[in-house]
Amino acid sequence: MKATITKLIILLLTTLSMGVGSVLLADKNTETIVFAAGCFWGVEKHFDNIQGVLSAKSGYVDGNFANPTYKNVLKYRYLPKDSKLINYAEGVEVVYDKTKVSPELLIKSFWELHDPTQTDGQGNDIGNNYRSGIYFTTQQQKKIAFETKKLYQKLLTKAGLGTITTEIKPLVKFYDAEEYHQDYLKKNPFGYCPNHATGVKFEKSKEKTASIQPLGGKEILVIKMDSKSFYKTLESF
């Protein structure tokens, strides 16, 4: 009887220590970084789809008032530069397993994901809440962020584009956005989240075959109204 109890205790302790061990191990490999690259709906979807990312959450980062809400963040988006009140940026908190995905891959994908040369906005989304930023939590992330910024700037300049406006700062606090913002594009597959990427990539991809445009893209095709053109009309814009 005694022996059984001892065995049971040993078994229990072993299980507990293994559990603690795996948690510790998971923590050791888990890192967090926050990216701001315009409207968070599309940014969250982007990082959610990268292998090795454990979670991607929409939220607010880098402002200075208590308990930001979507309503407030939209309201304060045109604050003057010298305002004492600092608005939050729409950001995405990415938690990843560094044994499965490198911070370098994530940060490079961030640069390629949006247009970091636009100040306080992405395309038609104008406002300081759409500013570009990397908020790091490790020295390695910081180093990679600055190094890739330099490299990406060279590539942008070569492509005739402007200067990067992205801020690179340590993460102070991240506030989760309201529940209806989480996985927004999964809930709203027809939600519009236009892509504002510059098209400049760190690695050259295979060149696409140029489409046939005899008049250099100025063709106007008059197509007789049929169902195909109806669908195209519905979808082309």
Added chain:
Amino acid sequence: MYIAIEGIDTAGKSTQISALSKHFPEAVITKEPGGTKIGRQIREMVLSACTKSKRAEFLLFLADRAEHIQEVIEPNLDKMIISDRSVISGVAYALIQGEIKETAIVHLNRFATGGVYPEKVFLLRLSKEELEFRLSQKELDGIELRGSEYLLNIQDAIIEAAKLLNIELIEVDATGSIEDITNEILVNINTPQG
């Protein structure tokens, strides 16, 4: 409130829906046709041109609409719904085709939708001059460009369709700035109907 945005190519529909969804982040954003799984399958069928009969094709569009109303619109009528196009586009297209009588188009659409129509429809309206200017600027996807006449016919048919269906159509001058247009729509959404 169920609202729809209508407008021809280059009118700025997706830009406006994108801007509106920021003001109504809890809104359901949808589209017609092709807003449901069945709708996307129907789309494939129509695009692969397997229907010979124009009536069959018309009925396929109605099937798409019926499914969309039942699966997306009706369950969310207590919420804000912003739809990229609506029954109005469907009726406008059928009118232009001229194969089916006006009364039949209206009755069959009422049958398919169960009379669930958008409360307000915004038409982003372009003048001929503005449309031609925009088409000339749209260099990148030249293959998508169509004659301005063709597009203006659709625009006129949209207005006619709204009248036939007795749906409130609010015409918004699509020439203005993105923000002005959004504000005009927002003011109208907040104004009681009638």
